[in-house]
Amino acid sequence: MCGIVGILAREAAAPQLVDGLKRLEYRGYDSAGVATLEDGRIVRRRAEGKLRNLEAKLKSEPLGGLTGIGHTRWATHGAPTESNAHPHATERVAVVHNGIIENFRELRAELEAEGASFTSQTDTEVVAHLASRALSAGATPREAVRETLAKLRGAFALAFIFAGEEDLLIGARRGSPLAIGHGEGEAYLGSDAVALAPFTDAVTYLDDGDWCALTRSSVEIYDDAGAKVKRETVRSSVASVMVDKGAYRHFMAKEIAEQPEVVGHSLVRYVDMTTGRIRLPDGADFDFSTLDRLAISACGTAYYAGLVARYWFEKFARLPVDIDIASEFRYREPPLAPGSLALMISQSGETADTLATLRHCKAQGVKIGAVVNVPTSTIAREADVIFPTVAGVEVGVASTKAFTCQLAVLAALAIKAGRDRKVLSDADEQKLVAALIELPRLMSEALHLEDAIEKLAPTFAKAQDVLYLGRGTSFPIALEGALKLKEISYIHAEGYAAGELKHGPIALVDETVPVVVLAPFDPLFEKTASNMQEVAARGGRIVLITDAEGAKHAGETFATLVVPKAFAFVSPLIYAIPIQLIAYHTAVFMGTDVDQPRNLAKSVTVE
Template structure:
């Protein structure tokens, strides 16, 4: 997760920028840079590697400007070189950026045709040239940014510094977080309150779609329609810690909201954003062409990620998949192929049953792959190849962002397997990768359903039983939805393949049973709709989660939550968001301990 800091200071900004960036080192990065105004001109210092390299440059070539922006970059578009490091700039504007600009290629072609000269491989430089072109056309900085934001497609956080504007920084967010810090004659901008802790504890959190114009004496905030809005200022408790709830009531709420950002960063480890191709991390490349079967094992939520992956590997790579809950795998004693691949999925990398399964597979002569969030964990250390998720610290016991990051990695691996096994063409790969790149934006849009979902919480809180139904890849998401509700609200819930409804579960349906139906408008929608009619005929409360087309064809429901239309391949990542929010708000309504539910632990390290 890239880090952003912006400062309008009374003294030299560069040392403060570096101090703020140090607070964001936990996010991971491979280059860093700052830009300040020196006599009204934009001057940059950038360096590959750690912040100490940037500090050495600043010691050799100090900057004295009182207005500046800084950035720690995790490479997405282009290698981690000084040329690709942020800030990116023209003579008129400098910008730092966290996120992915989906339409950067078409914007780059357009701007190049107008005479813009690009010096990096990044998508971020497109933003600088786009805003600069609007400034050249006579727009004031605020108008230039407002117009540029309307041209950008993706999930991002941005901070702008303008030549000749010693008392102005503009920030914007769509999907990725951004916070404003208020000081005495100073103002700050940061990816989160942690970055601003050395300077202030008075924080204003921008809401999704907001942009803000900061001066030392005033902050103006506008929504996505450019209408002025007021956002509350709160006192942050952050000091030296690197994990903070921010404006959220619980860590789980914060971690749900972080998903557009962390899924985007996970994808950048596995996708070459410039070419639109799968590119596995260094040391994690694997040739799937020699496999006859793939074994997957995991526990809990990670197991459901593996179930989704089975659909993907078998459809897009024609690779048969054996999947088992880790606590059952070795006791079932399945026949294993020496030299084959066993894929372990674990957020912590310390799950006892998954680790035991790893060692069982190793003893049978299999290669071990690991999808883990902690690269120093036992599972990661004992695996032959590690496919890292970059969810960051997940404090809530009920997994949210770790789950969707696991799905992102597994989706990329399925595409890689499809190409290795010559099932997918280059055009197929490009189409699937393009749909993956859209996921952070679509997740951010889905989060806007939260007020509707919160209203449903009271109805769910009265239920003793809840059913979740889905077909295809929506079936494992139904299982995950039921697990989430059980984990944190303590309401009994079960997930079923929708076609199994008439084979028993329908006996439970009456007017007191909410039935959550996950049904994107795809080739399976009509069949799922017929199951909905069976529920409706028995008085069940149908809560349908679908897209606009599905809603138009669905008929009457108790409630319909409309998510953005997405390519069927990536729908599990999008539909995970509303089921997480539904469980969260039901639990909050019931007053349970959301972050630390009874009887549960974050990492199960004993059998």
């Protein structure tokens, strides 16, 4: 959730860049910087820590120029030092970047072999060198950006300025959001409308895969195929608020779309992107080899995140896991051994039942861990060790991005536990971490299913009952899919382990019942496919969510939604997106209050 601001101004750019960056402080960051063009040359000022440090540097070393880019960075590759702060630059190009460049190591090695000299540990600096290399070979700035984008793998947003090009600002979006601001004789780029609010209320949101070339008098937008396109310009009402819906109809839609970005930023708190190893945040390091058992407790969607985590901890760390709904935990009075860790999962950190469970465990002398999105919350304050998620503010009552961020953090913790307990080798760890690093890109690709899912909404809206089926880690995602549909569309839905179909739920199946099947093509696929045939034989409308290989082997369905192929370990985060979109578009079609469904509250602070 780093912040990006770019400006083609009529007055000094640097103070305006800082003003825009201040609007993005809510996203969190640990360094900041700006670059402008002075007499056609790229000049930069960067500082560790908060924006006040950058402002102090600009006061003592002012920057001139009417063209510039600015950035607030949350450290991913490399520590939060001045040398790693953005913008990164060569003599010919400067760039700011939000996201992860998955193949930066190969690109860096290639560039270094050609004589490029790097001054940071970041993945971003390869982008500057790639563009600079293209320019040196005779490419125009637009051509250089197009060539550079073709070499990058990952999910990201980028903004470029070029030496000697005072009337050019180029941006690109692949996975992470980026918006264009329109002014009178001025043009802007920003991470969202909040960043652009000091300058303009006329905003164009780039679609995924778009890149744009801005001048003070023109806007050119190209899609990922290189075709020139037009995108709608809207009026933003974000004058003083810090979070808005942007181009989305509902906060829930925006929060679903933000998942590649926020999952990436949660991961970089736990993954050393340079070495491909797990590295827990400061203050959160924990030795899982000291544990005999793990006791997980949570409510609602967070409980389903814990159910997925149980598979991970037991498989990759051979650590036995007990999991309870928090509202039942202390009434069951389970015995708690000193060698246990009680792990609480909560978005708000204020969930009453989870907090009561925490205190019950603490009273029995058990160490407490907390996976929370609000580090100042009561659960965070009372826990012994905090494992923060970085979902940002989640406005929609039905949790989406908080859920996938919880999964990302729990996945990293399971790998750490496997290493601590000597179950996973170095090679195992790097293989699993590599799968985590790919997640933002794969989740971004899964979002492309939205149009197909929207067309299914009338089918779900007509149903009185919907079944969701899955095996392994897909079973908790089936439970979550059913919960989402119930929460916002008010349609009765149930999630089941696919193997339980014949033990009762199959009695519900007829031609009026949609059955959503989550089935990655893995060792469990054939068994799930057999359950699908049982549904088909009774006229049930199968909506299959699988990958390309699964689609080839599935047989006939009512609809098949194909998500990108991924390592089975991370499939729950990818499959979460289509089940969220099914619930969202069904609710929109039915006209319910998507962001504030009846009878529900965002944070349940009473029993």
